[in-house]
Amino acid sequence: MKKTVLVFSLLILALLLLFQFSKYTVISGDLNIEYIMAIIAIAFLGIGIFINKKTQKQPETSNDQINLQKVEELGLSKREYEVLKEVALGLSNHEIAKKLFVSESTIKTHVSSLLLKLNAKRRTQAIQISKDLNII
Amino acid sequence: MKKTVLVFSLLILALLLLFQFSKYTVISGDLNIEYIMAIIAIAFLGIGIFINKKTQKQPETSNDQINLQKVEELGLSKREYEVLKEVALGLSNHEIAKKLFVSESTIKTHVSSLLLKLNAKRRTQAIQISKDLNII
DNA sequence: AAGAAGCTCATACTAAAGTACTAATTTGAT
DNA sequence: ATCAAATTAGTACTTTAGTATGAGCTTCTT
Numbered sequence: 001m002k003k004t005v006l007v008f009s010l011l012i013l014a015l016l017l018l019f020q021f022s023k024y025t026v027i028s029g030d031l032n033i034e035y036i037m038a039i040i041a042i043a044f045l046g047i048g049i050f051i052n053k054k055t056q057k058q059p060e061t062s063n064d065q066i067n068l069q070k071v072e073e074l075g076l077s078k079r080e081y082e083v084l085k086e087v088a089l090g091l092s093n094h095e096i097a098k099k100l101f102v103s104e105s106t107i108k109t110h111v112s113s114l115l116l117k118l119n120a121k122r123r124t125q126a127i128q129i130s131k132d133l134n135i136i
Numbered sequence: 137m138k139k140t141v142l143v144f145s146l147l148i149l150a151l152l153l154l155f156q157f158s159k160y161t162v163i164s165g166d167l168n169i170e171y172i173m174a175i176i177a178i179a180f181l182g183i184g185i186f187i188n189k190k191t192q193k194q195p196e197t198s199n200d201q202i203n204l205q206k207v208e209e210l211g212l213s214k215r216e217y218e219v220l221k222e223v224a225l226g227l228s229n230h231e232i233a234k235k236l237f238v239s240e241s242t243i244k245t246h247v248s249s250l251l252l253k254l255n256a257k258r259r260t261q262a263i264q265i266s267k268d269l270n271i272i
Numbered sequence: 273a274a275g276a277a278g279c280t281c282a283t284a285c286t287a288a289a290g291t292a293c294t295a296a297t298t299t300g301a302t
Numbered sequence: 303a304t305c306a307a308a309t310t311a312g313t314a315c316t317t318t319a320g321t322a323t324g325a326g327c328t329t330c331t332t
Contacts, residue, residue: 037173037176040173040176040177040180041176041179041180042180043177043180044176044177044178044179044180044181045180045181045183045184045187046184047184048180048181048182048183048184048185048186048187048188049184050184051181051184052184052185052189077278078278079279079280080278088264089264090256090257090258090260090261090262090263090265091260091261092257092258092318092319093319093320094318102279102281103280103281103282104281105281105282105283106279106280106281108319108320108321109279109280109281110279111319111320112319112322120226121320122226122228122288122320123260124223124224124226124227124259124263125226125227126226127226127260127263128224128225128226129226213307213308213309214308215308215309215310216308228288228289229288229289229290230288238309238310238311239310239311239312241310241312242309242310242311242312244289244290244291245309245310246309246310247289248289248290248291248292251290258290259289259290
């Protein structure tokens with residue numbers, strides 16, 4: 001938000017400067033009007049592209065990046081988060097247990113509390129929710 | 137590609153028309169130069185944003201695009217594919233049955249054959265595999 | 273040191289998920 | 303019209319998944 005204000009302020013400033021410059025050069029006859037128009041057109045084309053890139057980058061990066069802050073917000077413990085990632089990989093409780101060198105009942109405990117925290121009824125729903133929250 | 141050429145052709149045409157228009161109005165004194173500049177600036181700002189949006193949509197869609205050809209390669213029927221998408225949404229067999237107006241046993245049949253075709257042991261694994269193959 | 277939180281594990285359940293058939297219709301293509 | 307594939311649905315069964323509860327142990331904080 002602060003950046004947006006700054007960018008627009010600079011934009012308005014540039015516009016005003018350009019006006020003054022163009023008025024001066026047209027009157028003094030140093031440049032003809034076509035050049036000034038072309039410069040303005042190109043400049044604002046670039047500014048348009050730049051602004052759009054900035055606004056479009058936000059969803060892009062937030063889509064690919066895993067949001068570890070969200071994990072904390074949800075109150076997921078380190079182990080629960082670890083189990084969640086294995087669940088999302090399509091492993092069964094038994095397979096996860098073997099992989100993490102613990103018993104299956106331990107995994108069940110983790111999964112149960114993880115489902116509660118994610119507000120999911122099933123592990124498949126937990127996967128979907130986690131994907132939406134960008135935590136996996 | 138054809139669209140790009142068309143867009144740029146129209147862009148150049150618009151530019152030329154604008155030049156002629158501006159030259160006329162400035163000389164005739166109907167409008168002062170600031171207005172024309174402002175119009176050009178806003179127009180090209182919009183064009184810049186528009187172009188950028190078009191070019192940035194390409195990688196987005198190509199990354200997310202679902203590979204329907206792969207679905208056929210796997211031998212998934214229309215209904216099986218439909219069920220798969222619901223499974224990936226995190227729904228239970230019972231919920232899918234209600235949503236598609238069929239019995240739960242029908243969904244079970246679909247899921248079973250779908251798992252076979254995807255070479256998955258569980259529905260969670262099917263989700264993972266489907267995601268890798270870009271079919272959901 | 274005491275308490276809270278996290279990790280572990282067990283038992284005993286209930287509830288889903290998944291398999292293996294069989295079978296009746298329906299649909300689509302030759 | 304006929305044959306193959308698809309959709310539907312059922313029964314009976316096994317396997318996972320998930321819940322509830324209690325409990326021992328470790329780690330970190332106050």
